[in-house]
Amino acid sequence: xxxxxxxxxxxxxxxxxxxxxxxxxxxxxxxxxxxxxxxxxxxxxxxxxxxxxxxxxxxxxxxxxxxxxxxxxxxxxxxxxxxxxxxxxxxxxxxxxxxxxxxxxxxxxxxxxxxxxxxxxxxxxxxxxxxxxxxxxxxxxxxxxxxxxxxxxxxx
Numbered sequence: 828x829x830x831x832x833x834x835x836x837x838x839x840x841x842x843x844x845x846x847x848x849x850x851x852x853x854x855x856x857x858x859x860x861x862x863x864x865x866x867x868x869x870x871x872x873x874x875x876x877x878x879x880x881x882x883x884x885x886x887x888x889x890x891x892x893x894x895x896x897x898x899x900x901x902x903x904x905x906x907x908x909x910x911x912x913x914x915x916x917x918x919x920x921x922x923x924x925x926x927x928x929x930x931x932x933x934x935x936x937x938x939x940x941x942x943x944x945x946x947x948x949x950x951x952x953x954x955x956x957x958x959x960x961x962x963x964x965x966x967x968x969x970x971x972x973x974x975x976x977x978x979x980x981x982x983x
Contacts, residue, residue, distance in 0.1 A: 831891060831919045833926040836881035841872040844881050847893040848872075851909035858946060860967045860974060864907060879903075882926045884910070884919045894923040896930055902938040902979065903931035924957055928982060937983045943976045954978050 852864035879897035891914035959980040964973035
């Protein structure tokens, strides 16, 4: 059995990327505050593709996950890392993160940044193991305590 294969998603893949995000985040419906992933649309995915990009992971000939990225001044922002529940714990998240890191290098960005929910310590641990470090915490609008952790991985 071979590992996941990640490829760039094009505009014609927007509905597939959207389905992967919705299906992956559906298992996280109890997030407080609620995730904005459920509000993504084909148009919002298309807008990200217009300024950044997306990666699609395939495992055993099945779409298994996706990730979005957007350029920032000094980094590439990794967002909506999504792995379908039946494909978790099989290296897909790691492959998608590595793919985004390769895009950052290709574009001359010295780092990758992302946001992790405070309420998802397993995601914080995943990114920490991959070399990301916490750089700040913030609260969603209407919250007084931090709900998000911004992380960064220096590539060069």
